[in-house]
Amino acid sequence: MLQAGNILAQSSFSFSGSNDISGKSFNTIGSFETTPSNYSVTKDWAFSLITGGEFSDYFNSSLYTIALSKRLSPHNFTLRYTPGYQKEFFFNSGESIIINDSTSNSLQASFNYRELFGLGYSIDLTEELSAGFTMRYFTQEFNKETLTPVFSDSVYLLRENVNENISFWKTDLGIDYFLFKDLLISLASVNLLNFGSSVSESEFEKYKLKTEKNVLLGLNYFPASHLNLSAYYESSGSFQTGLSTGFSFLGGNLNFSATVFHDKYQEPFIAGIIPSISFSINNFGIKILGVKYFSNRNTSGSYSFFDREGINNIINNRYSLDKAVMNFTFALNTQREKYLEFIDVEIIEEIFPTLSESYFNKPFAVGKVVNIGNKQVTVKPFSKIEGLNESEITSPYVSANPGDTVRIAFYTLIPENYKGTKTEISYADFFIYSINDEPDDRIQKAVLVNSSNAWDGKVSNLKFFIKKGFEFSIGYSKNILSMHKSVLDTTKNLLLPFVKTNILFDHFVKELVYTADPRASAEYVQFPEETVKLKGGDCDDLSVALSAILESAGIQTALVDYKADGEPRHVNLLVNTGLAPEYAGFLTNNDTKYSLRKNEFQKDEVWIAIETTSLTDFNTAWEIGSQKFNNEALINMGLSNGKVEIIDVY
Amino acid sequence: MKQVIKNIMLMLFALAFISGCDKPLPTELVSVDNGISDELEIELIAQDTEDELYHNGFDTTGIAHNPTAYSNFITASGVKTSGLLQPIHASIATAIFFDKSNPIHTPGGRLLGFVTRTPGVVRFNNHQAQRVPYVISFRDHGMVRDTTLGMRYVLSFRNGNPHNQFEFEYGSSVNFKLEPLIGTAVEFQIPTPQEITGSVTLSGSRENKNLRARLNWNKADTAGIEIIIGVLDKRKNASLPLYRIRTRDDGELIVPFRLLAEIPKDKFSRLIFTFIRKFEFNRTGGNVEYHILSQSLHTIFVDIP
Structure with missing residues (x-):
């Protein structure tokens, strides 16, 4: 929150006016002197106390104002008691x-002028426009010794005390309007409608508080997030201008401002300066300001000036x-202060539980959040998908300036042990927090949560099914390989991956048959x-299963995605034999039955294609797989034109 | 840290609340214009409304002096009167010399004055003043009596008098010369003030207790003027000065309305305002100190509304 020393020099002078960067002030609830509607920043209840003192031969302290404000959105009510708003003159x-x-x-x-109390009302008509009025109660007490002649047989002068008390209400209207996001215009009347008792002793008439009618025009400009320039002009000719700036400090806001003012009723032209420093944190604010006049001030003044001019302001x-x-x-606040509000949340991804890792770096929903408060806050987004998440899942924090709308990405986490057998519509709750323990706003959206076997059709995401089947595959492959221990023991090491692949495949296909997806309308992958x-199973299921079995035996695999036009896409496997190209002859002399791929050290290795749907024997599957890979990936340049894609499982 | 800040703020709040119990300091307004501390200074002149004899030194022209306070008293006055059938313009110069060792009292023991002396020939602007009896009246046991304190020197001429030898020149000076029977002559110039011309505007009425009198005059840069407010007694057709007001020579005065509102109309028919701009000072000549009064007077008669 940025505050400006918004103390006006003229009839509109106040001890409490302060603007923050939204143009409305937390500290102005006790102030009716600026535009009457400017205290509408109050969120619920607010209490303000202004105390201070004057410098003469000693420091004389006074309690200037006690104010209470209540907001019943969009209505705002304020009561103000001003015991220190008084000025007494005594003189001959x-x-x-x-x-x-x-x-x-x-x-x-002796004459005593007082403003005793006031009340105000304002209403937020739109986001940009508020209007209101104030009524302030003043009393004036005139006390004067006078001489009254008494005529009888003799004449004598009787020294009498003449006392008269009058009071009046001062009523004004005002509006605040944000012409632009960074420009606030304020317009208010000064002494629009005053009514009350009048003096019966005409000699006191000229000493009454002057209540010249005026119009107050204010401009507040916020060229940067921590800078406020303000200017106020009264039709009487008086004006003030100020600058304020600030920064975050100890979790709150520390602000500095300086305002100079010209008052047509005072000398010199620039009558004084008002420096201020303020600090606000959460629901507390303190502001210390000084009023320094540029002319000599003391506790005595010129009677002739007073007799001629009177006073316009107490x-x-x-x-x-x-x-x-x-x-x-x-x-x-009995109501929590709210800084953030959802505009909307859009679900951009349905949930595929098995693809859990993909949600680490890919949001499933995007929200728009607006900062409706008057200070910069950190947006802390959370989400919870019913049936999927046991607790709220946090997403990255975003900073939002007052009035700004920010984009919030929501991520989620899916439990490892999630076993959803049905695809169903669930609900995701989205929360945004700012400074409070409770969320500022929440919104609920329907989200489709697929079964664990559901697949989004992207071959690259089959690896999540492979990984999920790892635990089973380790046991499965070990069991089979142990049955062929004698063969493996007599096999050269460099041929072990190939031989193991041969053994595992032959064993794997022994009892399998090819079956299409059980659900035609949805992608479905078996673990x-x-x-x-x-x-x-179908090609997806068989490729996933064989890949998992081979990978669990330490054999590197890759999925081959054949994206044939007009036909169902097909998946099979590439298996890394680990052989260098010069040893490929150990496997075959037909160079169309293998291909070379570089490993992580940029060395070529021999990979063979396996058609997992060929459920006869390894050599047949190798033969068919190689032919398909050779034709579509190499001869037809599928790898180049994107119709064939190789996806490494790890 | 937030809790610490909150506690500090609460303590400051409590401290401010407790200490802020005084009210703002009052301002004493003082007036220092022209050295006059008050806008107007009011003196009650007549305390006995039956006493038209002005024991305190006022006469019907409004010329105010109480000569018995001094061993001598020299006056030069330019006098105007408005509101009568014929306006009066007059110049008057007087000189009185008292023998302070020879007081005269009423039978009741009240000091009336001192026996006067005639030390020689007195001239004003080289015109010889006449020696005339200095008669004063006083009331004794309900009876008006006259007595003479001796002789005084008077040189006075009204407007229209073809033998007018003495003209009081405003904003100038009057030459005074005393040629004693024995010794050296004493001669000096008496400065004269700017002419004062006043006007009176009455509003409201006495019955309604809102009688207002706004007095205006040609302001001048002097230390102040005096305004004598008197009344004309219906029955005796004699004027009675009531108040003397000293105020700034700024050209305007609103008479405090209570001073006029209480004047009984059944007894008094007219109000009399006398504007006086004067120089009053002492001057030494021939080892004698002379008390000198030089003044411009304008007296205005108006009916009590």
Whole structure:
């Protein structure tokens, strides 16, 4: 929150006006002096106390204001008690009496001006426009000694005390309007409608508080996130201008501002300066400001000026003293302060539980969130998918300036042991937190959660099924290989991957048959265990199962995705024999039955293609697989034109 | 850290609340214009409304002096009167010399004055002043009595008098010369003030207790003027000065309305305002100190509304 020393110099002078970067202030709840509607920043209850003192020969402290504000959105109500808004003058009345001994005795007078309390109302008409009014109650007490002649047989002058108290209500209207996001315009009346009692002693008429009608125009410009320039002009000719800036400090906001003002009723042209420093954190705010006049001020003044000009303002006039003021503000929120609001959340991915790892770096939903508060906050997004997540899953935090709309990416985590057998519509709850323990906003969206066997059709994602079948595959491959221990023991090491592949494949296909997907309308992939148990599957299932078995035996595999036009896509396997090219002759003299791929050390290795749907024997599967790979990937340049893709499992 | 900050703020709040119990300091307004501390200084002149004899030194022209306070008293006055059938313009110069060792009292023991002396020939602007009896009246046991303190020197001429020898020149000076029977003559110039011309605007009425009098005059840069407010007694057709007001020579005065509102109309028919701009000072000549009064007076009669 950025605050400006928004204390006006004229009839609109106040001790509490402060703007933050949204143009509305947390600290202005006790201030009616600027636009009447400017305290509408209050979220719920707010309490403000302004105290301070004047500098003369000593520091004389006063309690200036106690204010209470309540918001019943979009309505705002404020009550203000101002015991320190008073100014007393005492002086010789301008008359003296010569008594018998020729000595002169001056007659005394004292006038006391007070603003006792006020009430205000404002309403937020739109996001950009608010309007309101204030009513403030003033009293004026005139006390004067005077001489009254009494005629009888003799004449004598009676020294009498004449006292008169009058009061009036001051009513004003005002509006605040954000013409642009960074430009706030304020317009308010000054002394629009005043009504109350009048003086019966006409000699006091000229001493009444001057209530010249004026219009106040204010501009607040926010050229940068931590800079506020303000200017206020009264039709009387008085004006003020100020600058404020600030930064984050100890979890709150520390702000500095300086305002200079010209008051047509005071000298010199720039009558004074108001420096201020403020700090706000959570629901607390404190502001310390000074009022330094550029003319000499003391506790005596010119009677003739007062007699001629009177005063226009109780707390800021040519007799006002330099001041130091502290402004405390407390938000007593029974309703939690809300900074963030969802605009919408869009589900961009249905959930495939087996593809869990893919959700680590790919959001399943994207939301739009707006900062409706008056300070920069960190958006902390969370989500929870019913039936899938046991707790809320956090997503990366994003910083949002006041008024900004930010894009929030929601990620999710799927439990390793998730076993969903049915595809069903679930609900995802999305939460955004800012500074509170409770979320600022929440929204719920339907999301499709597929069964564990569901596959999104991307061959690259078959590796997640392979990995999930690893536990079963390790036991399966070990068991088979152990049965061929004598063969393996007598095999040269460099041929072991090839021989193991041969053994495992032959054993794997022994009892299997090819069967198409059980659900025609959806991609469905069996885990290796299911394929073995069910004794069959389609190319996806068989490739996944064989890959898992070979990988569990330490044999590197890759999926080959044949994206044939107009036909169902096909998947089979490439198996790394681990042989260098010069040893390929150990396997075959037909160079169309193998291909070379570089390993991680950029050395060529011999890979062979296996058609997993060929469920006769290894050599046949190798033969068919090689032919298909050779034709489609190499001769037809499928690898070059993208119709064939090789996806390494690891 | 937040808790610490919160506690500090709460302590400051409590401290501010407790300490902020005084009210703002009042301002004492003082007036230092022209050295006059008050806008107007009011002196009650007549305490006995039956006493038209001005024991305190006022006469019907509004010329104010109480000569018995001094051993001598020299005056030069330019006098105007408005509101009568015929306006009066007059120049008056007087000189009185008292023998302070020879007081005169009423039978009741009240000091009336001192026996006067005539030390020689007195001239104003080289015109010889006449010696005339200095008669004063006083009331004794309900009876008006006259007595003479001796002789005084008077040189006075009204407007229209073809034998007018003495003209009081405003904003100038009057030459005073005393040619004693024995010794050296004493001569000096008496400065004269700017002419004062006033006007009176009445509003409201006495019955409604809102009688207002706005007095205006040609302002000048002096230390102040005096305004004598008097009344004309219906029955005796005699004027009675009530108040003397000293105020700034700024050209305007609103008379405090209570001073006029209480004047009984059944007894008094007219209000009399006398504007006085004067120089009053002491001057030494021939080892004698002379008390000198030089003044411009304008007296205005108006009916009580």
